[in-house]
Amino acid sequence: GAGVSQSPRYKVAKRGQDVALRCDPISGHVSLFWYQQALGQGPEFLTYFQNEAQLDKSGLPSDRFFAERPEGSVSTLKIQRTQQEDSAVYLCASSSGTGGLHEQYFGPGTRLTVT
Amino acid sequence: AQSVTQLGSHVSVSEGALVLLRCNYSSSVPPYLFWYVQYPNQGLQLLLKYTSAATLVKGINGFEAEFKKSETSFHLTKPSAHMSDAAEYFCAVSEYSNSGYALNFGKGTSLLVTP
Numbered sequence: 001g002a003g004v005s006q007s008p009r010y011k012v013a014k015r016g017q018d019v020a021l022r023c024d025p026i027s028g029h030v031s032l033f034w035y036q037q038a039l040g041q042g043p044e045f046l047t048y049f050q051n052e053a054q055l056d057k058s059g060l061p062s063d064r065f066f067a068e069r070p071e072g073s074v075s076t077l078k079i080q081r082t083q084q085e086d087s088a089v090y091l092c093a094s095s096s097g098t099g100g101l102h103e104q105y106f107g108p109g110t111r112l113t114v115t
Numbered sequence: 116a117q118s119v120t121q122l123g124s125h126v127s128v129s130e131g132a133l134v135l136l137r138c139n140y141s142s143s144v145p146p147y148l149f150w151y152v153q154y155p156n157q158g159l160q161l162l163l164k165y166t167s168a169a170t171l172v173k174g175i176n177g178f179e180a181e182f183k184k185s186e187t188s189f190h191l192t193k194p195s196a197h198m199s200d201a202a203e204y205f206c207a208v209s210e211y212s213n214s215g216y217a218l219n220f221g222k223g224t225s226l227l228v229t230p
Contacts, residue, residue: 033218041222099216
């Protein structure tokens with residue numbers, strides 16, 4: 001079956017523009033995570049959904065970042081008024097369960113460059 | 116909070132030589148530990164995970180890791196490196212919070228395999 005897909009794969013935005021990044025998780029996966037990976041660093045947690053409920057958004061860097069998963073499947077990460085420090089790869093991961101033993105399956109990421 | 120430290124941001128080995136990538140964890144409770152691999156412009160792929168069932172964990176592509184509580188370590192090894200093993204490797208710990216079981220990653224180790 002299909003894995004996690006993300007679109008667009010690459011996005012260039014001028015500073016101040018709004019962007020929307022899409023994640024299509026594996027069908028039926030309950031848990032969905034967003035991570036931010038800066039150049040040369042490991043991914044860092046942004047936010048977590050269990051079905052359509054956003055249970056944790058403590059990793060979102062500022063109130064310019066907003067995520068939703070209205071029907072419990074596709075998720076969108078929106079960044080308003082982009083800044084240069086937002087340049088990073090944004091990774092989405094999904095998991096079939098909610099426990100720590102469940103593997104997280106990662107998408108290929110969206111590379112955002114803010115100029 | 117649980118965390119991992121990867122020693123050595125770059126490791127270079129000859130083809131056929133032993134691969135050893137180091138990871139130490141910090142946790143007050145028995146952790147769930149993971150090793151992920153990331154090829155250029157791709158998402159993360161799970162190599163193996165420790166869930167307390169056995170201290171020696173075998174993963175894909177000939178990799179294995181040993182959980183050593185006394186040393187708080189979870190080093191990744193492979194007896195004989197292949198050119199195709201060249202990639203970025205991340206150690207991660209899973210910690211339960213409002214974010215379900217989000218992963219907390221190390222900074223990564225870039226493995227270079229030379230002919």
